[in-house]
Amino acid sequence: MGGCISAPAKRAGSYSSTRSSRFTPQPDVDRVCRSGVLRTISILKNPSRDNIQDRFEFGKELGRGEFGITYRCTELVTGEAYACKTISKSKLRTEIDVDDVRREVEIMRHLPRHPNIVSLKEAFEDRDAVYIVMELCEGGELFDRIVARGHFTERDAVTIARTILEIVSVCHEHGVIHRDLKPENFLFANSSDSSPLKAIDFGLSTFFEPGQHFREIVGSPYYMAPEVLRRDYGPEVDVWSAGVILYILLCGVPPFWAETEEGIAQAIVQGEIDFERDPWPKVSEEAKDLVRNMLEPNPYTRLTVQEVLEHKWIQNVDKASNVSLGQNVRTRIKQFSLMNKFKKKVLRVVADNLPDEQVDHIKEMFHVMDTDKNGDLTFEELKHGLHKCGQQVADPDVQMLMDAADEDGSGTLNCQEFVTMSVHLRRIGSDDHLTRAFEFFDKNRSGYIEFDELKEALIDDNLGPNNEKFIEDIIFDADLDKDGRISYDEFKVMMKMGMDWKMASRQYSRAMLNALSQKMFKDKPSSLRG
Incomplete structure (x- = not known):
């Protein structure tokens, strides 16, 4: 096996x-x-x-x-x-x-x-x-495989979409809603071109009975159906999420996008889909029709998974266009899916290079908070300690900070992890800290972080066999003027865009999205069902 x-x-x-x-x-x-x-x-x-x-x-x-x-x-x-x-x-x-x-x-x-x-x-x-x-899947993530290929077509997209929908169909036939369909939850079994794509994570899935409604908000914002935000949903949400994945496969960006979670939620509820920008003019009408009907805001009129599988675009895989959708699609998918390891490296650099007096002060705070003196902070110790220090941090935010800083997975924070967390809590984006971090990477003091400097800095970060390509991607992501290097101003912009730590915690994500739903729908579940 x-x-x-x-x-x-x-x-x-x-x-x-x-x-x-x-x-x-x-x-x-x-x-x-x-x-x-x-x-x-x-x-x-x-x-x-x-x-x-x-x-x-x-x-x-x-x-x-x-x-x-x-x-x-x-x-x-x-x-x-x-x-x-x-x-x-x-x-x-x-x-x-x-x-x-x-x-x-x-x-x-x-x-x-x-x-x-x-x-x-x-x-x-x-x-x-x-x-x-x-099972051990060693063929890589769905989007990574697409990015690695030099050619991606509508026929490739329909093949992947059909596989995902067949998985959804099996789940629904056996009384299971997946609830967290997204590209990261699909892996290829091996590196061969014929490798099967597999669903690998059922951590948010649930059993359901016909007609049963759910109110718990779970999932990932980009792929979340509007009825999830309304807190009244059923298995139809999986068709919506598969539709979002299909949209990204065909054009390289999500259909509902904004800078904040609230903005994403508002875009999802408004349901306006762009079929005008490149490469949509090259995409077949059958493909656009299917996407449109999978992203139907009303779950009662949205296609069922069986209706999607019977759609003519899905049925006629061999007739789908085999013309490349263009380099832009692959580039957008790469940018959308890229995990920016550079930012986490900067966090570590800032933490490791704080002046001694700042580190001593943070360590002193740690020892005061560590009331049982066992060398680790529990959730309760961190929460009470932050409050005593004048940091009025809500429980979900405390949990988010712990989850993000707990590098060894122990469920508590040791002193070094607490130092790293404190850097973030003190707004690591302060210019003073960022200047020192930038200088750490800018070894030749040219005023820019260049390819070789970044390669040397990340040599211990195990970026894998595509190390140089990954570094090129990091530079491309941060390099706003596209001169092939990262200036200090570009570095500041990149770091101040945030670390996306909030969504690293499932508990924080649930609390945040539930609060957002209550704000949008006046604290009452909103239904489109008859």
Whole structure:
């Protein structure tokens, strides 16, 4: 059996190719929950009775997500390679988090074997973590494959769209709504051109009964259907999200875009779709008709997944145009999907190069907040400490800061992680800090960050075999005047656009989007259903 899981959302971490030590769970068992109660929780129904380390040897880290780390692992008896998503119990701070993990495993067990759905091997649980062993997908993300190809056509787009819709169809036939369809949740099984595309993440999926309505806001803003924001939805949301992916495949940008989450939500509710800009004049009317009907704002008149699969554009794959949609589409997809590692490197540089007196002050704050003197800050310690320091930070924001700064996935902050977080909290965008960070990269003091300087700075960041191409992409992304280098002004603009840390926390995302929905719809669910 092959295998299919990747690092969750490259917003949430990218593959690391160097870690290859035997995995040992950290002794991080009884943590203070949000309620302040010490407990050890049991999550899975009918987990394997075996100790996972008696069955599998853990290898390199593949990626990190909000709740844990994904490792490559090998079954000791067969030598078969798999991926193991390890979910630290200390990171599951609410009952909703626990339910999400339990339901994810139940759904993976429930869905039938399918060539385009990642297969669950086995699920384990111990005092520290849940371990989900599944297929190992090593062919890369959907958009990365598109960017790597020199030629992308309408026929390519319809082939991918049909695969995604067949996955949705299987889910709906078995009473499952995916609720988080997005390009990052699809991986190729291997690097071959004929590799199957697989759905790899069911962390926000849920079971449903015909006619059942849901009010919980989940998902990713770009791909979220308007009825999710109205807090009254059903399986139709998956067709909408697939329609957004199809729109991006055909033109390279999302149909609903803005600088803020609120702006994106407003654009989704307004539902105005652009079919005028390049390359839409080159796209067939059949393709545009399908996109239009998948992005129908009213879920009752939107096409069902079966109707989409029966649409003539989907049915006539071989007749779809094989003419390239143009370089602009690939360029836009690359820009849209690129994880800007450069920004995170800058954060580390700023934290590592603060003046000694500032570091000493931050460390002193850490020791004051660490009331039990164990060298780690829990959520409650951080929250109370911030309030004592005059930082009136809401609970979801505290959680977001912890999740973003908790690099080792322990569920707490050590002193160095706290220093990094404090840099962000003190507005890392201050010119003084940014000047020093810029000088760190600008080794020859030319006033610009150039290719070789950035390559040297990121040499330890494991960007993979396409290291130089990745660096070119980072420069292209930040280089506003396109002279092939990054000036200080361009550097400031890039950093002050934000780190997108908010959406790294599922809990923060839910809280933020729910508050936004209440603001837009006057705190009452709004329905288009009859």
